[in-house]
Amino acid sequence: MAKDIFKKCREYHDSDDARAQGFYPYFRCIDDSYGNHVMCEGSEKIMIGSNNYLGLAQDPRVIEAACEATRRFGAGCTGSRLLNGTISLHERLEGELAEFLQREAVLLFSTGFFANQGALTALLEADDAILCDRENHASIIEGCQTSLARLIPYRHNSATVLGNRLRRLPEQSGKLVITDGVFSMSGDIAHLPSLIPVAKEYGAITYVDEAHSLGVLGPQGRGTVHHFGVNDEVEIVMGTFSKSLGSMGGFIAGSHEMIEFLKHKARCFIFTASLAPAVVGGVLKALEIMQKEPERIDQLWMNTRKMHEGFTSIGFNIGSTQTPIVPILIGSEAKAFVFSQRLFEEGIFATPAIYPAVRYGEAIVRTSFMSTHIEKDLDFILEVFAKLAHELGTFDDPVYTEPGRRRNVFDFALSDQKEPEALRASSRVATREESELYAPLSR
């Protein structure tokens, strides 16, 4: 008898179990959005779970530009860029982004996820190696796994471990070092000034995902590579429109010849419909506003500093964040779910992040701040977090009482016998002599 493909679906009850216990935190339906506030499940909530860093998703000028593009070109392009789906707005946006980022050329993708997957799959071959920060975004991991290249994780932000990994690779193999510019869960910044020289020493090229740094870091929000002044030393830059630019879609920026190659070889670009006119029209306007109104970025940083200081003075561990992404360490997954539910009841929208998005036993409530959050709301948020920490005994969790205890992916295996996804992901490429690369202690 053929294997029952749906067996796993019938046996999947995690979400129903959480719903039954009253703390399922996902897929909350928003009825109206004002950016920093939303109407959700019958009442208004302060939104601190969004990547709308500059509040541009609701800017009336952006909305009008999206409407104008729709009136001119229609609701969709109904085809791939390669065939019938290229409109003048796509080419204009590619040109303006290339100029803004000081790159030879840019190629738009329908999502940031596709940009990572498309570029990595098209560029890397079987005898190449991808050196991938362990905390990189899922779209990068997906791209690494779909490409034929060997995936070699390195300890988060560690130039030393990166060097050790690179040293063992054959000199002639192609090598690419890939890192988030700003890490989407921890909020910390890639140490490009230490990583790039190591990559160069071993002939590796560098690829930086600027999803959370565009509009946040660097002059006028040009991203991490500009923040560190290393734009000329990084061969590939990727970005998204789904965060500071308030919409959706992604891009790859680099040399003319690389972009020309991706245009004809990246399957995630060729075999999907192009970005809708409304999206491109809106992003063009958002990009213009971002450059003309730097005070938005200044305000974002004022709000960020206030929240870093506020959470820390209450006693929360916010890890090594340096950006508007502020992870609030809770510890157990159940406690993180309950914390989020209580926040919601108090009028605050923020979601938990659990393993494998973060290390097992180190669940967080992920908060992120916008330039449009007002002082009164930020004070209220801090007040509620302090109250809930007391009410829910947050500071009694082992992550607070035993802060030095090392938690690693094997804790997960011990706790419920499931194979950790991170290990499963890396096992495809681990040979015997490499297996120590995946040792959990390397964190």
Ligand SMILES: Cc1ncc(COP(=O)(O)O)c(C=O)c1O
């Ligand atoms: C670091 C990083 N890269 C890529 C992506 C994917 O971007 P998009 O939402 O445009 O698909 C995200 C989205 O969360 C991200 O955080």
